[in-house]
Amino acid sequence: MTAFIEVQSADMVFNTQKGRFHALQNINLTIEQGEFITLIGHSGCGKSTLLNLIAGLLPTTTGVVLCDGREVNAPGPERAVVFQNHSLLPWLSCFDNVYLGVESVFGSREKKPQLAARAHAALDLVGMSHASAKRPHEISGGMKQRIGIARALAMEPKVLLMDEPFGALDALTRAHLQDELLKIVARTKSTVVMVTHDVDEAVLLSNRIVMMSNGPAATIGEILSVDLPHPRNRVELAENPRYVSCRKAVLDFLYTRQARLPEAA
Structure with a gap:
């Protein structure tokens, strides 16, 4: 596989009424064609901002985003976005x-x-x-x-970008749509980048989990490879040692190491 999406030394700074807010700092990420990547981290860590940079909905303050060898500087049909709000036209x-x-x-x-x-x-x-x-x-x-x-x-689209698409759904509906998404991705061979707060969702769906550090000036803290074969069955995975290990690694990053960062700063 070759690099399909590249985020190179990307920073994102917003000008607000209270001054400049440094949302993302020195983001470097390479995504291969056909990969399923999830972005996870505490609220305010810039997950959705990073997704919007890849979508072309926001321009980088510094650095560059490439998709299929071309610089991303605007939205395009090769990068489709699914938001938490379905955004359907009611009429x-x-x-x-x-x-x-x-x-x-x-x-x-x-x-x-x-x-x-x-x-x-x-x-x-x-x-x-x-x-x-x-x-x-x-x-x-x-x-x-x-x-x-x-x-x-x-x-x-060449890339499917999803911003917590199942976050507002009940647990059973969310689980059903996660399973359906796995089947769809297997059929379409899509490259997927998805924002989530759900650790189990991240481990179930991902090839790799990108764990973001706390903001402001958030960056990529760790990237975890989820070496679990496809197709994946949530019931069978519940007691799979590798699944348990991946889940523990993400929880440890989010609730042990990241929880201590503000105190250590």
Whole structure:
């Protein structure tokens, strides 16, 4: 595998009413094509800011972000984002919400039947074909997130960026969508970068877990490789020694070493 996403010496500084806020400092990260990376850390450590740099939603103050060898300096269809809020247009059906994304990317070179086929295929991929005619207020929170994921996948992005997409869901719905996401990624071979607060979610889904230090001026504290075979089964993994070891390593970083950093500073 070769480097597909590269974050090189990136800093992010925000100008606020109280002065300059140094959110991220000297971020260096290389992601290979087809990897599933999770970003984890305490609130305020810059996880979402780093995701937004990769998405092109924010420009780096210093440093550079590269995707497939090209500098990222604006949003682009090769990098689709799924937010915690599903961001569906309430007056459109589920199909039309997905179709809107498809049309924005492929509308200039494909006819309407081809665009519709892409939208239907994406809905089928996330198991939501039965709700294609419904509007967002007629479906559950978990279903809304599936539609958001379908819209992103329908654009055939090179990178899928996810900002705590399951954070607002109940535990059972979240677990079900995590399992579905693993299946989708296995089929699409997508490169995924996902922000999470959930240690078990990070270990279950990731090839590597990027653990962020406390902010301000947060940076990458450690990167943990999760050497667990695919497909992954959450029930079987519960007693897997490697799973337990990875989970303990992340907890130790977050709640032992990082908890002491403010006192040591």
